[in-house]
Amino acid sequence: MPAVEHVRLGRKRTLPPCPNPLFLQWLSELRDQAAEKGQKTQYVYQKAISSLKKYPLPLQNAREAKILQNFGDGICKILDEKLQRHYRENGPDAPIHSLPSGVTVAPSRRSNNNLAQPTKQPSRKEREGGRRKREYVPQKRSGGYAVLLTLYRESQVPGGKGFMFKLELQAEAQHLSDKSFSVPDLGSKYTAWSSVSTLIQKDLVQKTHNPARYSLTELGLALAQRLEDGEREQEEDRRSDVREEEEGSGPGVVDLTAEEDEKKKRIEPIAGPTPAAYVAQRGSEVPGVNSSEKPQAAETKTRPAGGCLYPGSYDIVLCVDFIETTGGSTACKQELVKELQRNGVTFDVRKLNVGDFLWVAKERVAPVSGQLRAPPSRELVLDYIIERKRMDDLCGSIIDGRFREQKFRLKRCGLQKPIYLVEECGSAAAHLSLPETTLQQAIVNTQVVDGFFVKRVQDVKESVAYLTVMTRYLTKLYQNRTLVCRSRELEGDGQNEEECGGREREDPSCSLISFPEFNQGAVKNKCQTVREVFARQLMQISGLSGDKAVAILEHYSTLHSLLKAYEQCPSDTEREKLLSSIRYGKLKRNLGPALSRTVYQLYCTKGALS
Template sequence: MPKPPREFPNPLFKRWLEEWRDQAGERGRFRLQRTYERALSSLLKYPLPLHSGREARILQYFGEHICRQLDEQLEKHRHAQEDLVAPTTSGSGQEDGPPSNRDVLASDVPFLPAPFSTKPDQLQGQQLKKTKSVSHRRARGYFPAQRSGACAVLVALYQDSTNPHTRGYLTKSELQRAAQPLCDKSFFLAGPGSKITAWSAVSTLIRKELVLKTNIPARYSLTESGLTLAKELSSLGKLPLSQDNDLSHPATGTEEPLVDSEGDDGRVSGQDTSPAERSGEPRPEVFKPQFTFHPGHFDVVLCVDFIETTGGPTSRKRDLVNELERNGVPFSIRKLHVGDFLWVARERNSAGQLLTAQELVLDYVVERKRMPDLCGSIIDGRFHEQKFRLRQCGISHIIYLVEDSGSVQHLSLPEKTLQQAITNTQVVDGFFVKRTCDIRESAAYLTIMTRQLTKLYGDKTLLSCTKEELERERPLQPRNDSCVLLTFAEFNEGAVKNKPQTVNEVFARQLMQISGISGEKAAAILEQYKTPASLLAAYATCRTAQEKEQLLSGIKCGKLQRNLGPALSKTLAQLYCTPGPLL
C-alpha cells in the first residue's frame, strides 16, 4: 500500500509566511514579497517542527527580521488562545505560566503531538480552542486594500456580472483591461527590479476561493463568497482613477478617454447614447487602447531569438551579435515563440534612456533559414507547421530570410526540391522571400530594416490592443497618423507552440495534412466552417452524394480568389462522409 502523505510539521509558520507574502504583493512591495517567498520555500523543505522563530534562524533566507516577526506572531497567537478559552491548568499538576510555542502549535493543529498527556478534559479543551480559533480567524476575514490588484479584480468581475449581456466570465486579457483603471499598479508590466505585476493577486483570490478559474484558455468568475466581498468593495463608492494610471502617457501626460466605471457597456464617460443604444440594439464595441505611444517617445528595437545566438559551432555563436553591434543596431535577445527576428516600439523616458517598460510589436517578423535548416524542417514536417503559425501570429508582413551559405550537394533533399519549397513560400503562401549569401549580409539586411522601420513608425501614434481587437481593427488599417499594434506580452503569449489549442486550430491542422490543402486553402474553408461539426452538419443537408462532393468546390481561395475545385472538394467529402475506413 502507498504510504500516506507526510504531514507538514510547521503549519502555522507556513500560513503566516503565505499571508505576509500576499500582503506585500498587494501593497506593491515586491522585494519583500520575494523575501517571504524564498523563506517559505526553505521552510517547506525542512522536515522537523520548529518551536519558535529563533529556531528558524538555521534555515536559509530566514533573517533576523523574519524570525522576530514569527516570534511576535506566535506570542499574539498564544494570547488569542488564552483570551478565547479560560485557563484550565490550575490544579492539574502542571506548572503555572504560558505554554511553550510547541504547545500553541499542538493546540491549533491536532496532528502535532502535545508534550503532555491528553486526558479527556484536555482533549475537549484543545478541541474547543481549535474551533474558536478557526471561527476567530474567519471572523477577521480577508479584505483587500482599495486600489490593490485583488480589489481591482474583484470589482471588475462584479461590474461585469451586473452587465445584462455578460457571458458569466472574463478571459485574462479582458479581466486585465477591466481591472487596470481600478488599480494603482500595472496588470501588464512589472515595476523596476521586480518580475511581479498586479495580476499576481489573482492566485491569492483563487486560493482563498473568491475567484473561480475554469477552462482552457482560462475563464475567471466570482464564487459566492467572492461576489459578497466584491459587492462590499464596490459599495464603498466609485473608485477614483489614479494620477499615475497607465491610461495616461508617462512621458507626455496626455490622457486617453476614461471609461466610466459605473457603465456596463464600455462607453466613454459623457458620450451621448445613440438611437440604437436607446432601442436596446447591439452596438459595435468601441476600441480603447490600454496605453498609447506618441511620436518621439519610443525607440524601435530589434528582438533576436536567443536560439539565433546560441546555436551552431562556437565560432559562429556571436557572429550575428557582433555584426549588429558593429552596425549600431539597438537589439534585445529574448525567447521568441514564433519567428527569429521582430521589431518592437519600446517606451523611453524624457531623458532618452531605454526603460524596461511597455513594448508594442511592429507589423514585421522574420523567419531565418539556412539551407540545411530548410532541408531538415521539410523532412520532419516543421516547414508547413512553422508557416501556419507565422500566419496566425497576428503580424501581416512575414519575411522569409533564406541564407544560401554552404553547399547543398550533401543535403538529404535535392536542390530542386529546396528551390521549389522557397518559391512556393513566396507565390503560394504570400511571404516576402529575401535571399542572402552569409550571416554578414543577413545582419546588413536586418540593419536596413531597423532603420526603415524607425522612419516608417517614427511619426505615428501607436495604440496598444489585444489580438481580438487587432482582428477587429485591421480592416481600418493602414492609418496615416496612427496604427494599432499588439503588446509584446500579448503577441508572445499567443504564439506559444505547445499551448492548448482550440477546435478551430486543430481543424486547420487536420485539413493541412491532406495533400493539396495549403494553409491558404485551409483558412478559406475555416471562414465558412469553423469546426468539423459545422462541416458535417452542412454535409448532412446535402441530398445526394454528388451534392456532397461539390459542396466545397466553389470556396474562393487566395489573393486571386480561385475556386477550391471539384477534386479537393471530392477528397474532403470522402474523408468526412465515409463511415468506414477509406480504401
Template sequence: MPAASEPVRLGRKRALPSCPNPLFLKWLTELRDDAREKGLKIQYTYQKAINSLNKYPLPLQSAKEAKILQNFGDGICKILDEKLQRYYRDNGAPLPGGQDNNSLAPSRKVNKAKKKREYVPQRRSGGFAVLLVLYRQLQIPGSKGYMFKMELQTEAQKLCDKSFTVPDLGSKYTAWSSVSTLIRKNLVIKTHNPARYSLTEEGLALAERLEAAEHRCQDNQAGGKEGEKEENGTGVVDLTVSDDDQEESSRDHSPSEKLPCVTQPASQAGDTALSGKAHESQAAGCLLPGSYEIILCVDFIETTGGNHQRKQELVKDLQRNGVTFDIRKLNVGDFLWVAREKVTPVPGQLRVPAARELVLDYVIERKRIDDLCGSIIDGRFREQKFRLKRCGLRQPIYLVEECGSAASHQSLPESTLQQAIINTQVVDGFFVKRVQDVKESAAYLTIMTRYLTKLYQNRTLTCRSRELEGDGGREEEQVGTPACSLMSFAEFNHGAVKNKCQTVREVFARQLMQISGLSGDKAAAIQEHYNTPHSLLTAYDQCASEAEKEKLLSSIRYGKLKRNVGPALSRTVYQLYCTPGALS
C-alpha cells in the first residue's frame, strides 16, 4: 500500500527572518568549518554557539554581550572581539545601516574626542607645596637637584594647609599622598634608595607657572584684592578630580589661561597661619615635655617559640615590675625604647588617632650563651653586629645571659666564647652587660626603662631622618647629654629590614665581609676608597705590576686604632676579584 503523501500546505510561504548578527554568524561558521577539516572536537562547540546565535533576535554590539547566550565562553568571545576590531580597522568605521539592515553593530553617534585638561594642583595642597619646594631648591646655586623625603616634607609643610604626616580625622590620607599622583602624571620622578625626589621637564614647567601665580597672589593680597580674587578662584583644579568632573569647567577656561589664586579673608588667613604652625611642628616631629611616655618595645620572638615557659617568665617579670612594654616585630635587636605621644580619644570617632613614636638611641641584642655559640658557628654573630652598627641608633647593647656553668658544655671552648664577648666590647664598641638568668635580664630592662624615663622627662624631642643626619648627635653624647634628635620608629624599622632591596654599595660590603678576617670596619674602610666593585677593578687595572695590585689595599687604615688592612688580606681580595676561573 503506497505511503500516504504529506498534506499540501496552501498559501503564501512566510520568509524566515535573517540573523541580526551576520558577521558573528559568518565568523563562527568559518571557525566551525576549519575545525571540522582538522578533525577537532571543538567544531561541536562552535555549532552549538551558532544555534544559540540564530535563536537570539537582537543585534549585539560586541562579543562581550554574547556571554548571556548559551555556549558562548570567554574563548569564543575573545576570538570574535579580535575579528570585530580587525574588521573595524580595515573598513575604517562600524558597519553602515544600523539595526534596519540587520548589521552587527548599529551606527552610533561618534562623540568628538574630549581634550583632557592639564592637571594643576590646588593652591596650598600637598602637590602644590611639593612642586614649589622642588622648584625653589633647583634655583639655589650649587643645588644637588633632588631632595630626600624628610627634608621635602619639612619644607613643603610651610606651603600646605594639611599635614604631611598626620591624616585628617576620618581619613587615612595625608598631604604626602598627592606625591603618588605627581609621579603618575610624570611631574615628579622618584629614584634611588633612600628615595630621592626631583622634577621632570613637565613638572619644572608647571612649577614655574605655579611660582609665578604664587607671586601674583601675594601681590594681590598685599594690594587688598582679596574679595575680587576669591570670586575668580574657580579656575584652580585639584589633582584628585577626574577628567569627567573637569570637563564642565574646562569649557569656560582654556589651559593657556593664567592660573588664578584663591585668597582668604583676614580672619581665615590668621586661622590658617596658626594651623600652619601646628602642622609645621607636627611635620618636624616635635614632642614637648609631658606630651609623651617612654615605652619598652619587645621583639615578638622573645615571647614566642623555643622555650615558651622561659620566655613567658620574662614577660611576667616585666609586668610584676610595673614596666610599660609593647610586643611588636623588630627587624633588628630584641629590645628598644620609644617615646610615644600621648593621644586622647576623639568624641564620635571609633579609633584613637595614631600616636607618633620616636626611637631612643638604645637598642639591646639579647644572647644566651648557647645562642651565642650557635650564632658564631653559623655566621649570624658578625652579621647581627654589623646590622646593629648600621641601624642608626648610637648606643647598641649586648645582653649576655651566661646561665651558670652552661658555657663549659657548648660546641665551642669557653675561652672562644669569652673572647667573642670581649671583642664585641673592645673592638666593636658595644656596651656588654652580663647577667646570669632571665630574672636578671628583666631586672636590667626594668632599671633601664626607669633610667631613660627620668633622663628624657624634661626634654623636647625632635624627629630626624637617617638621610639627613650628621655628627651633631655624637657631639651631644660626648658632653654627657642625651640625644634629643631621634628617628621615627617607622623609619627605623623599615630601614632595618634584613632582606630589603640593597644598593650596590651595600651588596659590595656584604660580599667583602664573607672573606675570612675581613670585618665590618675593614669593609667600611675599603669602601671609603672604592665604593663599588667597578671602582676597585678600575684601580687594579691602573696598577703597573702584580705586586702593586696585591698591595693596593694593604695601607688602608680602619677602626679607631687606625691599623692597616695588611698585605695578606689585600692579596686575598685581589685574588677574589681578579683571578680568572675557580680559586685554588
C-alpha cells in the first residue's frame, strides 16, 4: 500500500508584507481624513488600498500604479505630490519601500483583511485613554472659514437680527474666501457654499425657516470667536510689520520707479469714459456715491458687493428657454433660432423656470491673463418677460389646467411687465378640441381680467420680429441707466410698478433682480409655504381665479384660519355666505354666494361630494 501522505495542520501561511508601505500609509491617511469629513471619497481610497495590498512588486512612482484597479489620475497625482515632498524633506536618495523611523505597521481598523497597513506609533495619551477625536477646524480662506467668520461678525452687531439669508451670507463672505460661492472651479462641481453642509453636520451652523436662515450654534460661536481672534492677531502683526518697514525706510529712501510710472500715465491713451469716470461725473445721481468724492474713491464703487451695473458696462441679452429650441416641431424651432440670427439679435439659450423669453443686463467682463475662462458676469433681469402660446398649445394648457397655473406663476415671478405672445396660426384653431370662440375668450380674459399685455402675431417670423423690436427698444431704453441689484429674499416683493415702470423716463437708475435669484425663486416644484399650498388648492375650484384666491388669502391666510371661522358661524346658512362679500380684482366685485357655497362644501362636507 502506498504511504499515507501526512496532512499539515496549523494556521494559514501569512502573506508577505506590502512592498509599498509608504504609498499605503499615505492612502490610509487620505482615507481617514475623508472619513472624518464625512466624504464619500473614503470608499475610493479604501478600494485603492485593497488593490495596492494585493500587488506584489515595488513601485518606483505613482504613475506605475495606474495599471492597478481603482487607481485613477487623481489618486496618482496626489501620491506623486506626496512623493516629491518626501524627496525634498529627506533627500533625493530617501528610501520609498520602507517606512521612516518612528512609524510602525498596525492592523487596519477598517477592513477584515489580514494584510497589515502602516500607522503612526500611538502616543501615551492614546494608549491610556483611547484615541481622541480631532476637532474640526475649517482651513483658512476656505468656504467654511468665511461663513463662520461672517455669521460671527453679524452676531456681534448691536441690534442685529441674529441670522443671515443665503444670498446675503454669500455676498458678505465672498471677500473672506479664495473660492467663489456661486461659480465652481474648472473641472469641479463644488463651490465654497458646498462647505455649509459640513458645518451643519458638525453642529456649527443651524438652518431654519423658509426662506432659509443661517445662524451659529453654541459650538460654532466658540469656534468662530477663536478664528476671529486669530484674524485680529494676524492683522496686528501685519500692521506692526508695515510700521517697522516705514520707520526703517526713513526719509533717505528714493523710489526710482515713480518717474517712469508718471511717464507711462502721460503716454497711455484715454479710451473714452469708464464706469468709474461716469460715477465721478454723475455721483449725485448714483445712490451711495457723493459727487465730491475723488476719482480714486469712485473706482472702488464700480463693482460693489450689492451689484450695481453702470452705463456702458453691460449689454442687453435676450434669454430663450431651451424648450423653445428643442423638441416638438423641429422645423419651427430651428426657424426661430435662424430668424434671430438673421436679425442680428444677441441671444442666449438657457433653462428658464418660468416664461419663454426674457432680457438680462449682462456685465461686460474682460478676460484675465493666465486664466482659461473670463470671470463670471453678473446678470440682472429686466422687468419684461414673455410667455409664448400657439393656438394648439393654448388649447392643451386650458384642458389640463396649466394655463391658469402659468398665469399665477408669472404674476408672482417678481417682474412687472409680463407679456403673452399669441400665435394665431391662421385657420389651425378650427381643428382643435375647444371651439375657437372659447380660445379667443381666454385670450381676452388674459388681457382684461388678469391684466397681461397680449401681443397677437400670425406665425414664427412675426414672433421673432416682435422679439427683435423689443430687444432694440430695451437696449435703447437702458443704455444710460444705472442698474441696482435688489434681493426679493431680503426686501420682499415691495418693488412696485412705479419704481421700475412708471418712473422709467424720469429716474436713470432701476432696481432689478439678479438672474440666479429670479430663476431659483421661479422653480415650479420648490418647497412651498402653507399659504401657497392653500392658494393652489383654491385655484383648483372651477371659477376661482388667482385674483379671487388672493382676495380670500387676505382674510384667511391658511386653511386652519378658514375652518376656525366656519366653526364660529352659528348656522350652515351663514357658513355658506361667509366668503360671498369678499371683494376681489380692480373692480372690487364680490365673490358671490355661489362660489362661497362651493368653497364651504369642499372643506366642510363629510364624505364624498355629490
